[in-house]
Amino acid sequence: MGKSVNPDLAKARSQATFDPANLTNYLYGGPEKLRRKRYLPAFVFKELCTEMSLTDLCLIFLGLLTHVSDYLGLTLSIENMAAKEYKEEGFKSTDDMSREEAYEESMRRAVYTNKRVLQLNLQDQEEQYYFREIFVPGANPFALHYVMFKDAINTQGTEDQIQKWLPLAETYAVTGTYAQTELGHGTFLRGLETTAEYDVQREEFILNTPTITSSKFWPGALGKTANVAILNAKLITKGRNCGMQSFWVPLRHLETHQPLPGITVGDIGPKFGYHTSDNGFLQLNRVRIPRENMLMRYSKVLQDGTFVPPENDRLVYVPMTQFRFVVIGRSGWTLAKAVTVATRYSAVRRQSEITPGGGEVQILDFQTQQHKLFTQIASAYAMIIAAKAAKDLYDSAFSKMEKGNLEDLPMLHALTSSMKAFNTWEMATGVEQCRMACGGHGYLLASGIPQMYTDMVSACTYEGENTVMCLQAARFLNKCQEAANKGERLPQLTRFLQTSRLNISSSLDQDVDLNDIIAAYEFRAATVISEANARLNAGLAMGKSQSEAWNYASQLLVKAALAFSHWFTVRALIENMRGAGFDNSTETLLLQLAKLYALDGMLRYSGDFRKVG
Ligand SMILES: CCCCCCCCCC/C=C\CCCCC/C=C/C(=O)SCCNC(=O)CCNC(=O)[C@H](O)C(C)(C)COP(=O)(O)OP(=O)(O)OC[C@H]1O[C@@H](n2cnc3c(N)ncnc32)[C@H](O)[C@@H]1OP(=O)(O)O
Numbered sequence: 001m002g003k004s005v006n007p008d009l010a011k012a013r014s015q016a017t018f019d020p021a022n023l024t025n026y027l028y029g030g031p032e033k034l035r036r037k038r039y040l041p042a043f044v045f046k047e048l049c050t051e052m053s054l055t056d057l058c059l060i061f062l063g064l065l066t067h068v069s070d071y072l073g074l075t076l077s078i079e080n081m082a083a084k085e086y087k088e089e090g091f092k093s094t095d096d097m098s099r100e101e102a103y104e105e106s107m108r109r110a111v112y113t114n115k116r117v118l119q120l121n122l123q124d125q126e127e128q129y130y131f132r133e134i135f136v137p138g139a140n141p142f143a144l145h146y147v148m149f150k151d152a153i154n155t156q157g158t159e160d161q162i163q164k165w166l167p168l169a170e171t172y173a174v175t176g177t178y179a180q181t182e183l184g185h186g187t188f189l190r191g192l193e194t195t196a197e198y199d200v201q202r203e204e205f206i207l208n209t210p211t212i213t214s215s216k217f218w219p220g221a222l223g224k225t226a227n228v229a230i231l232n233a234k235l236i237t238k239g240r241n242c243g244m245q246s247f248w249v250p251l252r253h254l255e256t257h258q259p260l261p262g263i264t265v266g267d268i269g270p271k272f273g274y275h276t277s278d279n280g281f282l283q284l285n286r287v288r289i290p291r292e293n294m295l296m297r298y299s300k301v302l303q304d305g306t307f308v309p310p311e312n313d314r315l316v317y318v319p320m321t322q323f324r325f326v327v328i329g330r331s332g333w334t335l336a337k338a339v340t341v342a343t344r345y346s347a348v349r350r351q352s353e354i355t356p357g358g359g360e361v362q363i364l365d366f367q368t369q370q371h372k373l374f375t376q377i378a379s380a381y382a383m384i385i386a387a388k389a390a391k392d393l394y395d396s397a398f399s400k401m402e403k404g405n406l407e408d409l410p411m412l413h414a415l416t417s418s419m420k421a422f423n424t425w426e427m428a429t430g431v432e433q434c435r436m437a438c439g440g441h442g443y444l445l446a447s448g449i450p451q452m453y454t455d456m457v458s459a460c461t462y463e464g465e466n467t468v469m470c471l472q473a474a475r476f477l478n479k480c481q482e483a484a485n486k487g488e489r490l491p492q493l494t495r496f497l498q499t500s501r502l503n504i505s506s507s508l509d510q511d512v513d514l515n516d517i518i519a520a521y522e523f524r525a526a527t528v529i530s531e532a533n534a535r536l537n538a539g540l541a542m543g544k545s546q547s548e549a550w551n552y553a554s555q556l557l558v559k560a561a562l563a564f565s566h567w568f569t570v571r572a573l574i575e576n577m578r579g580a581g582f583d584n585s586t587e588t589l590l591l592q593l594a595k596l597y598a599l600d601g602m603l604r605y606s607g608d609f610r611k612v613g
């Protein structure tokens with residue numbers, strides 16, 4: 001590779017007190033997964049690129065993965081690669097393109113990677129994601145197809161429906177979206193107006209968006225890409241509203257891609273970010289689909305129109321819960337990318353003097369710059385590791401659910417809701433801090449950071465608006481607090497409400513004990529949850545109804561959910577760092593990082609921590 005490494009960066013790297021490969025292996029799930037992660041894109045680049053040797057590419061990827069690397073430089077070099085498929089045009093940055101051109105360029109690349117994923121028979125979703133992410137760095141027009149569309153089929157469809165529809169999705173015989181949100185309702189699902197009325201004579205559902213506010217609005221890929229939707233609508237059969245159900249709804253002709261009769265679809269227009277995702281609108285004018293198109297794993301409509309309810313009406317929400325886990329994990333990795341760019345930049349950017357006449361220093365030498373960046377490095381590790389811990393809980397609960405045991409569903413909903421809100425808010429704040437730490441150059445699209453922000457900050461809204469998600473988690477936490485008040489047995493995850501005590505042994509003049517840190521966060525969460533519960537009960541004592549008292553306490557209830565997530569994150573970070581089997585120098589460093597994360601959190605929420613002593 002002809003590129004020489006900047007001497008300031010080489011100096012910074014040479015001062016590392018640990019072997020970065022240990023961390024990279026840990027973060028990517030071990031040497032074999034890491035090898036696969038490196039091999040896949042490099043394999044395709046070799047195939048595509050006429051200008052760069054495979055050795056060059058592997059060195060780039062080695063640089064990207066094992067050191068604080070030139071993410072910025074890598075992005076530009078990939079963009080400029082002359083590739084067989086695109087040699088006449090080359091990979092152009094979409095930054096200077098119109099929205100239409102950017103969508104088309106992303107679509108070209110996404111279609112290419114879809115073909116290669118099939119040809120390489122890549123089954124693992126993570127491997128598919130790594131493979132695509134390099135080629136389609138912004139919003140992928142197929143994002144909904146890859147995740148929510150297929151997840152909904154897998155979790156809401158019967159075995160027969162899965163057998164019938166999933167191969168179509170896997171081979172891109174169809175391109176799907178997940179259409180739930182309407183112009184008038186995104187959060188309040190019970191307010192959705194789209195109807196699916198059962199016609200018992202013809203054994204069909206008649207889908208209708210009766211009002212302008214019932215138009216489906218926001219679903220990704222609806223504007224141009226998708227030709228099928230998993231669509232959520234109010235089921236009406238035998239004159240009764242049976243609540244929200246999911247339906248397989250063809251939208252566009254599979255050959256001509258023209259909207260089918262009764263279907264009006266289009267793009268909703270420019271957005272704050274996410275420019276290469278064609279979020280769209282959909283109106284249905286009495287569109288008929290066969291009875292078999294209702295996803296009937298949990299609830300059914302029999303031929304005579306009889307509605308068979310699900311064992312639990314919340315099971316229809318499972319695709320959202322599943323995708324919240326994806327968002328929880330992506331938030332940490334997005335912050336990791338942003339802080340990589342900002343830290344590398346801070347090693348090579350020389351600006352101002354610390355000692356007058358001593359010459360301009362690397363801005364990484366300023367204490368303020370270190371505080372801006374090291375707290376975000378710690379936060380990225382914390383979010384990635386907490387997401388792994390949450391996923392372990394999810395997997396064990398989900399395997400029970402698949403056997404019909406739904407006891408963990410409320411805990412799962414509370415955990416995914418609160419962690420999705422906590423991680424995306426922390427990510428948004430952190431990425432913006434990284435951008436500003438790069439001065440004017442951070443404001444350049446070429447830095448890569450602005451798009452990370454404008455794309456991913458939408459995760460604070462989609463998949464459940466964050467405040468609403470905190471309130472959802474608070475329902476569960478408040479119930480647990482009420483049970484704790486009565487001395488009843490609690491779910492494992494919230495037993496600290498009954499056991500947490502503040503017996504901190506650390507004193508201010510010694511290095512803080514990690515167990516004390518966990519105890520402090522646990523006690524803070526228990527205190528805030530208890531305060532929210534007290535405020536709710538005070539509202540009831542004032543004669544307010546349950547819903548009015550809930551609204552009266554809602555600001556504290558949101559805080560309770562966030563304090564719970566913060567505790568879960570700190571505990572996961574410390575326990576995983578201690579138990580990960582690192583060599584001493586790496587473990588020492590990571591525990592320092594964990595302390596930095598926890599103590600920075602105490603400073604940022606010092607009101608809570610001082611209040612609890
Ligand atoms: C390397 C890694 C690999 C990664 C793979 C791929 C990565 C791809 C990355 C792609 C990147 C970007 C793509 C992003 C595209 C964006 C996609 C966005 C999609 C969407 O936004 S879909 C629409 C999302 N919409 C929502 O979330 C709506 C939110 N609102 C609700 O969920 C509900 O209205 C409500 C929960 C707020 C209220 O429910 P409601 O029934 O009206 O009333 P309640 O009384 O509050 O609840 C009733 C009880 O039900 C319980 N409940 C609610 N929800 C759930 C749930 N999900 N699960 C379980 N239980 C639930 C609730 O707790 C109540 O029970 P209780 O009374 O408390 O006992």
Ligand SMILES: Cc1cc2nc3c(=O)[nH]c(=O)nc-3n(C[C@H](O)[C@H](O)[C@H](O)COP(=O)(O)OP(=O)(O)OC[C@H]3O[C@@H](n4cnc5c(N)ncnc54)[C@H](O)[C@@H]3O)c2cc1C
Pocket residue numbers: 144178179180181184185186187188217218219220274279458461462463464465466467468471
């Ligand atoms: C980039 C992007 C992609 C998307 N992709 C999809 C998709 O593919 N498919 C899909 O179906 N949808 C999609 N959505 C829609 C998304 O799911 C909704 O925007 C989201 O659920 C929020 O609903 P809303 O927009 O109606 O906001 P609202 O719920 O109207 O929120 C507005 C304000 O009201 C507050 N609020 C609402 N309810 C309450 C409450 N009960 N208590 C307290 N405060 C409340 C909120 O906190 C917020 O501050 C996407 C959205 C975006 C931004």
